[in-house]
Amino acid sequence: MILATKRAVGSDYAYQPYYREKFEQQKQTKVRIKKRPSPLLVVVLGISLIGIMFFTGLSYTYLKARIAHLNWQISQGKKDIAAMQVQNEKLKLEIARLKSLDRIEKVATTQMGMIKNPGVEYLAIKATTTNTSVPASQTVREMPAQNPANTSQDGIITAITKVISEKAGIGKG
Template identity: 35%
Template sequence: MIIAEKKNYSYQHDYQPKIKVKKGRKIKVRLLLSVFVVFVLGLSVLFRYVYIVESKYQLENMKRELSRIDKENQLLKVKLAELKSLDRIEKIAKSKLGMIEPGVNNFVFIRVPEYSVTSEQGRNTGDIDKGLNKPEDKSNSSGILSALIKIKTLFD
């Protein structure tokens, strides 16, 4: 008997199953969508940092402007103090306005009523103590007013 040679047949095929088009499309769409989402998130973070940097620049500009205004304010306060100086006012009064310092004969005395306007107002409002609104007796009056009246009588 003749024995036939056994041949080894290989049943391996070069056949590869086709990847379904729908699955491949879904994967591509998901990949594109995730890339788009990452891109949008990256842009939002970038714009946020741009906004922060711009705000810092504005803050620095405002600080510089505030510093400048403070310096200007200090200069204006110094200038105001110079303009309010009594020596300067006296100098202008004497040179430009022709004013002179009063002498002994340049005082003018006026008569003051025996009671003040405030006591007259108190009389109209009906104070409880009517004695407060009465004019004082000349013999009991003291103070600057009486001294001025006495000095005026000396010059009359």
């Protein structure tokens, strides 16, 4: 703190505080001298800065190239997936074609020599004569000999052969 000095008119009294002397001494001693950095330090710092900038640019370029390569691999993978999906659809169509019943029937008849089943037809025939029943206790050997002309079995056989010949077209001239 600086105290104001009192000066009286006509007095020799002038108070010089202790602080003022110390402040003047500090002014004189606080002269700063600017030092220049050594040239070696400037060169080392410059080379370091240039090296850091170079490696930063190099790493940035590497990252961009790596990203471009990965994007290319992704696009190739997508193309491969699309091609495999098309191939999968073609294979599904081929499986469906090979499972076709018409194709299986054609292969069976042409290559394997199989014949198509003509189908089973059931015929309803009325018996014209009465059926003589044989007791269940008699075996086939014990059955009495019957006159073939009078049995209902002959009528049934005749009717069956007649229907079969009509269906097969044998009776047509």
